[in-house]
Amino acid sequence: MHNERFLNYLTYERRFSKHTAVAYKLELERFESFLEEQKMPVHQVDYRTLRYYISLQTELGKASSSVNRTISVVKSFFKFLVREGVLSQNPASALKSLRTPKKLPTIVDKEKLVSLLDQEDHDELTFRQRRDLLVMELLFGTGIRLAELLTITDADIDSYSRQIRIIGKRNKERLIPIHDMLYDQIVSYQAEKKSVILQNMSTHLIVTNKGKPAYASMIYQIVKKYLTTITSQSKRSPHVLRHSFATSLLDNGADLNAIKEILGHAGLVTTQVYTHNSAERLKLIYKQAHPKA
Incomplete structure (x- = not known):
């Protein structure tokens, strides 16, 4: 009870x-x-x-x-x-969390990922292929969480300002900018969706082949299908694309506070983990490129 x-x-x-x-x-x-x-x-x-x-x-x-x-x-x-008044005292208040070793976020090589996504001929895509590609582009192009992707509706796409309205954790709303190419892909997908699914179509942006709202395992399958072609790492989940997005921004000089706002983190401490990823990447580049490394 x-x-x-x-x-x-x-x-x-x-x-x-x-x-x-x-x-x-x-x-x-x-x-x-x-x-x-x-x-x-x-x-x-x-x-x-x-x-x-x-x-x-x-x-x-x-x-x-x-x-x-x-x-x-x-x-x-x-x-x-x-x-609720069931208990007068909280016996769990003194419980302490265990110390956990910090793990760097798992990412995929952004050059390989960009090359993979850009090789598709958009004019020849079926509705299913166009949707699957858009799922990848949205996750890698905005850094949104899986749960956030599943809640996006067609009305959340702002065509004037090129932004997507996202409802994040704790029902917190944020606006994420999208580049022109991603916006064009969304518009093309929406048009294809209307022509293929003629009735009982959900207002959600990402839908199944029958027009129903997409679900978590479906998105996992799409992401795994794409990532399997460019990496053999065990983690091939939507969150890997979120990590890859954030690391790419940081590698290219984006402000940490701006990344925090885009990702929807409650505090900067969570975002700072990506600085470690960038530092490790820089070390690797240095060792590979410098003649005395």
Whole structure:
């Protein structure tokens, strides 16, 4: 009962994405199973019980990032129970996140990616090919998240100012500029969409072959199909294109604060991870190019 109310709170008040809400739901179900095994109602849970539960996650071999997600969910859940008056004190308030090693964002070679996308003959494309190419161009050309791509409607494209209206995390709105070539691709795709799908078409920009709103696994398949032709790395997801976009901007001298605004980051600390990527790339270029390196 408490779980359901908490998930509704995340979805309708906190405006969590569907993907995040599902992740929270799975974490809560694991925690609920643990309490059932311990024969412990939620109002009897104390800090020691929670520390034991977290230690079990570590013993199972979970990565620090996964354990930290568990901690975050548990803390949010008990904070909600206090807010709702179910509990008078929050036993999870003192839980601390584990230290995690910083990982550089995975990117793809931008020259290979640009070459791949530019080799398509737009005049000969089918509707499906034109849509798939636009998905790649949007992700790499704007740095938007997968969830943001899925929410874009035709009305969000501003033809006058060449901008796209994006609804990001926590329902925060931002405008992202697009270059003329990408805008032309959007217009061409929209025209093709109207001529191919004659009825029951969604107002979402990216749709299935039958005109229904696109879904996450469909976008993953499109991105993987393209990236497989230019890289053998294990990570070939939409987020890799977001990382590649940000790194390309930084490599070409873009201001870090501007990149932060385009990506929709809440704080500059998140954006600064890309400076490490650029530094590593510069080191590699130096070693390859300098005669004494």
